[in-house]
Amino acid sequence: MVFTFSHLEETIKILSGEIRKQDFLTYFKKFSLLGSTEESLTLGVVSSFHRDNIARKFYDEIKKAVQTIAPKIEVIDIQVDEEIETKPLEQVIDCRDIQKSTEKQTKKEMAHGVEVVEGVSSRVVNDRYKLENFII
Numbered sequence: 545m546v547f548t549f550s551h552l553e554e555t556i557k558i559l560s561g562e563i564r565k566q567d568f569l570t571y572f573k574k575f576s577l578l579g580s581t582e583e584s585l586t587l588g589v590v591s592s593f594h595r596d597n598i599a600r601k602f603y604d605e606i607k608k609a610v611q612t613i614a615p616k617i618e619v620i621d622i623q624v625d626e627e628i629e630t631k632p633l634e635q636v637i638d639c640r641d642i643q644k645s646t647e648k649q650t651k652k653e654m655a656h657g658v659e660v661v662e663g664v665s666s667r668v669v670n671d672r673y674k675l676e677n678f679i680i
Contacts, residue, residue: 547580551613552587553637558609560643563602571597572639576625583618585610588625595622 556575560568576588587606589595598606599622610617628636671677 545582545614545616547577547585547610547614547617549577549635549637551610552577553642554613555606555609556637556639556642558612559602559605560639562605562609565643567601568643569640571602574628574639575637576628576631576635578623578625580617582616584621585614585617585619586621586623588623588628590624590628592624595624598622 552575556572559572563572571594573590573594578586578588580586589598603620603622607617607620610620625631
């Protein structure tokens, strides 16, 4: 299986849920897919700062997320992509957008099944604060 851009997007979605939000927003800016084979993957990042920190701090998490999608990939190379800022949007993943969409999805899932009471602006109503508990 050859690793494609849509696979990279899915990998970033997995990582956004596994890495602390603060770290994710600090180190994961933009990614591009520079190349792939059956056993290796080359990712492009914005700068050498990002390359060094991602490789040192998050290599194992990235490899695990990649292998969730493509189990045969054993080597992941992270390089600075000098053209990442000028590439079309279809070739670059903005990790901040992924983080925002993942957060929205998580909030929707958390709100599912919560009782909504008419006239109350909050979705969560604690049983202690219902009217029948205050009237004698």
